[in-house]
Amino acid sequence: MSVTVRVPAKVNVQLAVGAARPDGFHDLANVFLAVSLYDEVTAAPAADGLRVTCEGPDAAEVPLDRTNLAARAALALAERYGRAPDVHLHIAKDIPVAGGMAGGSADGAGALLACDALWGTGAPRDELLAICAELGSDVPFSLVGGAALGTGRGERLTALEVGGEFHWVFALAARGLSTPAVFREFDRLAEGRAIPEPAADQAVLDALAKGDPTALAVALTNDLQPAALSLFPELGDTLAAGRAAGALAALVSGSGPTTAFLATDAGAASDIAGVLRASGTCRDVRTAVGAAAGATVL
Ligand SMILES: C[C@](O)(CO)[C@H](O)COP(=O)(O)OP(=O)(O)OC[C@H]1O[C@@H](n2ccc(N)nc2=O)[C@H](O)[C@@H]1O
Ligand SMILES: Nc1ncnc2c1ncn2[C@@H]1O[C@H](COP(=O)(O)OP(=O)(O)OP(=O)(O)O)[C@@H](O)[C@H]1O
Structure with a gap:
């Protein structure tokens, strides 16, 4: 017997970043939208301990030891329920x-x-969310999906209404960016400036609730974008190529370096994807729609 769970990627349609806190994290107003690009995690019984395997185009870059977030999640659950973490996790x-x-x-x-399903631990939703928050700021949102406002370091979630489908194109970059490095660059660029308390923008929430891509396009913001562009200036060319191809909006996704392009509809998304693919400014191009459901047992 094994259990497979499908989990969506996210794009941040607003990412307002406050000043660095004493613990090194930043308070955020983080408007998450889950999109239809998915990883699948399969948990199968194992006789003696924890094993992680991974397949997919980027599999070589994924750590298979106990630093893998999937491994850390299994260990955290096993520890809370006083059981051995005997499981094979395949991503x-x-x-x-x-x-x-x-x-x-x-x-x-x-x-x-x-x-949780394989071991029959039956952890309450609140406990699962608490474990997620210990694993990382984005992990609770991966569990719940849809759209949500994340406050604190992004882990405290309030679900948001989404009134229609949003069509996206994502341009994958030739190399990755480290999230801590991008936040550090944000701090460096902010030196000597007063940073306002991060707050959700009502225009973003209204555009999501209406399902209105044109309204969302003018409201989208990402405070980490200047930092990501500073560390990876070539992303400016990708953003320009997507805008020239007719995207309603172009922005860096979260800490980057993936760039995200909002399209009017599925046809426009497919056209923008074609132009980006031919532009030579990215490694690969994907289309997706949001909002997508959160982690789901298949
Ligand atoms: C950029 C975003 O992806 C936007 O959704 C998230 O804020 C990052 O979430 P994440 O990858 O789950 O980040 P975590 O694993 O919690 O933290 C990684 C590192 O990012 C920085 N970090 C993260 C979240 C936050 N609110 N402030 C931070 O400064 C810290 O340097 C931290 O050590
Ligand atoms: N299951 C995993 N898949 C991918 N990377 C992982 C995993 N577990 C740990 N890592 C490590 O985390 C680093 C960041 O990977 P990840 O793909 O989560 O970045 P990200 O999508 O930019 O994250 P975020 O958007 O939450 O900031 C990787 O370089 C890798 O070393």
Whole structure:
């Protein structure tokens, strides 16, 4: 018997970043939208301990030791329930690695749900969410999916209404960006400036609730974008290529380096994807729609 869980990637349609806190994290107003790019995590019984395997185009870049977020999730659950973490976790990875789309977080949330079902631990939802928050700031959202406002370091979630489908194109970059490095660059660029308290933008929430891509396009913001562009200036060419191809909006996804392009509809998304693919400014191009459901047992 094994359990497979499907978990979506995310794009941040608003990412407002406050000043660095004493613990090194930053308070955020983080508007997450789950999109239809998925990893699948399968948990199968194992005789003696924890094993992680991974398949997919970026599999070589995924650690298979206990630093893998899927492994950390299984260990955290096993420890809480006083059982041995005997499990084989297999990750079918489709979400870009180190891409700013919460791929590792998706695997953490997926492994947690898969192990809970495999072991019959029956952990309450609140406890699963608490374990997710310990694993990383983005992990609770990977569990719940849909759209949500994340406050604190992004882990405290309020579900948001989404009134229609949003069509996206994602351009994958030739190399990854480290999330801590991007936050550090944000701090460096902010030196000597007063940083306002991060707050959700009502225009973003209204556009999501209406399902209105044109309204969302003018409201989208990402405070980490200047930092990501500073560390990876070539992303400016990708953003320009997507805008020229007719995207309603172009922005860096989260901490990057994946760039995200909002399209009017599925046809426009497919056209923009074609132009980006031919532009030579990215490694690969994917289309997806949001909002997508959170971690789901298949
Ligand atoms: C950029 C985003 O992806 C936007 O959704 C997230 O804020 C990052 O979430 P994540 O990858 O789950 O991040 P974590 O694993 O919690 O933290 C990794 C590192 O990112 C930085 N970090 C993360 C979240 C946050 N609110 N402030 C931070 O400064 C810290 O340096 C931290 O050590
Ligand atoms: N299951 C996993 N999949 C991918 N990377 C993982 C995983 N577990 C740990 N990692 C490590 O985490 C690093 C960041 O990977 P990840 O794909 O989660 O980045 P990300 O999508 O930019 O994250 P986020 O958007 O949440 O900031 C990788 O370089 C890798 O070393």
